[in-house]
Amino acid sequence: MCDNMICLGKSANQSFFKEESLLEILNHLPYGLFITDGKGKINYFNKAAERITGVPVANAIGRHCREVFKSGICENDCTLKKLSFSKNNIYIREFDIQREDGETFPIICTTSPIPSKDGSSGKRMYVFNDIVDQRRLEGDLKLYENRYQRIFQGSKDMIFVTSKDGSFNDANQACLDLLGYYSKEELLSLKSVEEVYHNVMHWRVFREQIDRHGFIRDFEACFRKKDGTVLHCLMSGNAVRVNGDIVGYEAIAKDITARMDGLRRLKEQHRKLSLLHSVAVAMNVTRDLDDILMVALKKLLDVLGLSSGGIFLIDHDEPGFVLRVQQGLLASLGSNSCHAFFHDVVLKRSLLKKNFPLKPRGTFPPFKASLRDTTAGNNLEVTCYLITRKEKASGFIALEVPPGRHIGDEDHRMIGSLGNFLGSAIENSRLLQAVQQHREELKGLTVRLFHSQEVERKRIARELHDEAGQALTGINFTLETILKLLTPDLDQVKEQILEVRKQINRTCQEMRRMSHRLHPAVLTDLGLEPALGSYLSDISRYGKLDIDFKMVGFEKRLDTETETVLYRIAQEVVTNTLKHSGAELFKLFIVKSYPHIIFIAEDDGVGFDPDKLDKGKQALGLLCMRERVASLGGTFSLRSSRGEGTRIRIEIPVQEVQDEG
Numbered sequence: 199m200c201d202n203m204i205c206l207g208k209s210a211n212q213s214f215f216k217e218e219s220l221l222e223i224l225n226h227l228p229y230g231l232f233i234t235d236g237k238g239k240i241n242y243f244n245k246a247a248e249r250i251t252g253v254p255v256a257n258a259i260g261r262h263c264r265e266v267f268k269s270g271i272c273e274n275d276c277t278l279k280k281l282s283f284s285k286n287n288i289y290i291r292e293f294d295i296q297r298e299d300g301e302t303f304p305i306i307c308t309t310s311p312i313p314s315k316d317g318s319s320g321k322r323m324y325v326f327n328d329i330v331d332q333r334r335l336e337g338d339l340k341l342y343e344n345r346y347q348r349i350f351q352g353s354k355d356m357i358f359v360t361s362k363d364g365s366f367n368d369a370n371q372a373c374l375d376l377l378g379y380y381s382k383e384e385l386l387s388l389k390s391v392e393e394v395y396h397n398v399m400h401w402r403v404f405r406e407q408i409d410r411h412g413f414i415r416d417f418e419a420c421f422r423k424k425d426g427t428v429l430h431c432l433m434s435g436n437a438v439r440v441n442g443d444i445v446g447y448e449a450i451a452k453d454i455t456a457r458m459d460g461l462r463r464l465k466e467q468h469r470k471l472s473l474l475h476s477v478a479v480a481m482n483v484t485r486d487l488d489d490i491l492m493v494a495l496k497k498l499l500d501v502l503g504l505s506s507g508g509i510f511l512i513d514h515d516e517p518g519f520v521l522r523v524q525q526g527l528l529a530s531l532g533s534n535s536c537h538a539f540f541h542d543v544v545l546k547r548s549l550l551k552k553n554f555p556l557k558p559r560g561t562f563p564p565f566k567a568s569l570r571d572t573t574a575g576n577n578l579e580v581t582c583y584l585i586t587r588k589e590k591a592s593g594f595i596a597l598e599v600p601p602g603r604h605i606g607d608e609d610h611r612m613i614g615s616l617g618n619f620l621g622s623a624i625e626n627s628r629l630l631q632a633v634q635q636h637r638e639e640l641k642g643l644t645v646r647l648f649h650s651q652e653v654e655r656k657r658i659a660r661e662l663h664d665e666a667g668q669a670l671t672g673i674n675f676t677l678e679t680i681l682k683l684l685t686p687d688l689d690q691v692k693e694q695i696l697e698v699r700k701q702i703n704r705t706c707q708e709m710r711r712m713s714h715r716l717h718p719a720v721l722t723d724l725g726l727e728p729a730l731g732s733y734l735s736d737i738s739r740y741g742k743l744d745i746d747f748k749m750v751g752f753e754k755r756l757d758t759e760t761e762t763v764l765y766r767i768a769q770e771v772v773t774n775t776l777k778h779s780g781a782e783l784f785k786l787f788i789v790k791s792y793p794h795i796i797f798i799a800e801d802d803g804v805g806f807d808p809d810k811l812d813k814g815k816q817a818l819g820l821l822c823m824r825e826r827v828a829s830l831g832g833t834f835s836l837r838s839s840r841g842e843g844t845r846i847r848i849e850i851p852v853q854e855v856q857d858e859g
Contacts, residue, residue: 236320779803
């Protein structure tokens with residue numbers, strides 16, 4: 199019996215220790231746990247339940263669960279908010295409970311029966327936990343999901359998700375609209391994303407870069423729409439990962455077709471402006487037509503990426519087409535000469551007509567022609583573009599276009615603009631040539647006129663000096679003889695004869711001065727410096743003008759024409775100074791500074807405004823000076839202003855008289 203008692207005591211102790219250990223474990227659970235009997239009264243309430251509900255364990259034990267939780271947590275149906283599942287009388291529900299301090303918060307509770315020895319299930323065990331954080335996370339997740347959906351569906355850029363093998367998983371509405379698909383199902387039914395890429399290599403590079411770096415940014419790619427048109431896009435993408443492994447790709451593509459088209463048009467405009475700018479610069483640098491045409495041809499070939507071409511001009515005097523400049527054409531033809539044969543004979547005849555009118559257009563259609571070497575029989579087909587000006591054709595640009603190379607509409611318009619521009623350049627060049635020719639003719643005529651004038655002046659001066667002067671001298675001698683024969687009673691007649699002799703002497707002196715002004719003999723006999731020195735001394739002697747005159751560097755005499763021009767210019771300058779300037783000081787310096795003779799004349803007079811000079815004798819005098827200087831190939835410059843006097847500077851090339859022998 200003692201043994202039995204001992205055994206019974208051991209068994210009771212073991213049961214007690216097991217129960218104590220179980221309670222300790224339940225009290226350390228992070229979840230709230232309580233047990234009710236068949237009447238719903240709480241028999242057990244762990245520490246976590248105390249923390250979650252705010253009800254002390256001592257206050258909870260023995261109370262009905264409705265009193266503790268102030269909710270239907272102990273009911274089976276009426277207070278159920280959400281039933282996740284129910285199996286074998288085990289329920290999982292979500293409830294809102296109220297703490298002792300009045301705060302309401304959600305919990306998730308698992309209810310299970312505790313079977314008794316007789317199989318009844320009056321007792322129940324409740325395990326619950328605070329799901330405030332879970333609810334918050336679920337709300338945030340739902341918010342983010344809604345936000346993502348708004349961004350995904352509301353974006354105007356294409357967004358699509360593919361698997362790693364390239365099949366579509368998802369796409370937004372913008373992707374369907376831009377690619378031209380009616381529904382998402384239609385797009386997702388494609389076998390691979392490669393079917394929407396214009397160049398499959400773009401997809402492969404996109405995928406390779408993401409596999410390597412995990413993302414890609416601002417990658418240019420072209421997509422093919424359902425109707426076959428091309429869509430230019432700027433792409434960025436990321437890897438879709440599961441457990442660190444890449445399982446797919448997410449891409450966003452921005453349509454930049456309009457931007458690319460605008461950039462392309464901008465580049466075309468830049469090419470056109472660069473071409474026309476080169477021609478304009480050439481026109482400013484040189485007046486040689488062939489140089490201008492060559493610059494235009496080289497630049498055009500460079501812009502188009504071609505190697506050979508030429509420019510033909512129309513010769514209406516001897517009807518035909520003349521090759522003015524070329525690059526690579528003769529090498530391609532294997533000849534040193536070529537002739538153009540139009541495929542369109544009617545066009546050829548029309549262009550060769552002298553007065554054939556052309557309605558102005560921005561671009562004329564290109565036409566075909568053949569370049570042939572008539573001796574060797576070589577043939578080269580070229581594409582030609584008209585050069586036009588003022589409703590007439592001036593020539594054409596011939597380009598050797600390789601087989602398979604296509605010249606687009608933009609290039610056609612660019613060449614058309616060049617053709618119009620060159621037409622104006624050709625017309626300007628011809629006008630400049632005509633002006634230059636007329637100028638040379640006028641220059642020659644002016645030289646002959648001045649020469650004739652000097653010859654006539656010499657003749658008149660000689661006749662005044664020799665013929666008229668000698669006649670007056672003879673008359674004077676005759677009168678002197680008559681005086682000697684008169685009787686003393688004729689005093690009145692003697693006085694009249696003496697008066698006549700005085701008039702004759704004055705006339706002789708005036709005639710000598712006139713002869714000197716017309717052509718001073720000292721200029722012919724002694725040269726420029728003595729002639730100017732004598733002339734200026736007379737001016738200074740009889741007038742109030744103070745004259746400073748110097749000539750430097752003249753060891754030899756100049757040619758007669760240069761001396762005459764400088765003398766006449768000096769005369770004109772002094773005359774203008776005396777008549778118009780009111781100057782007190784006049785300076786004249788003539789310096790030989792090889793290879794030019796520098797002529798400088800200046801005064802301290804009232805000056806004038808050269809731009810407001812009327813067309814009087816002063817303006818005519820300046821024009822004559824300019825023409826005389828131009829006849830010797832020199833330059834003339836004038837500087838004057840009100841109250842600042844006048845300064846004239848002339849430079850004439852040196853032309854010395856060659857020594858005889």
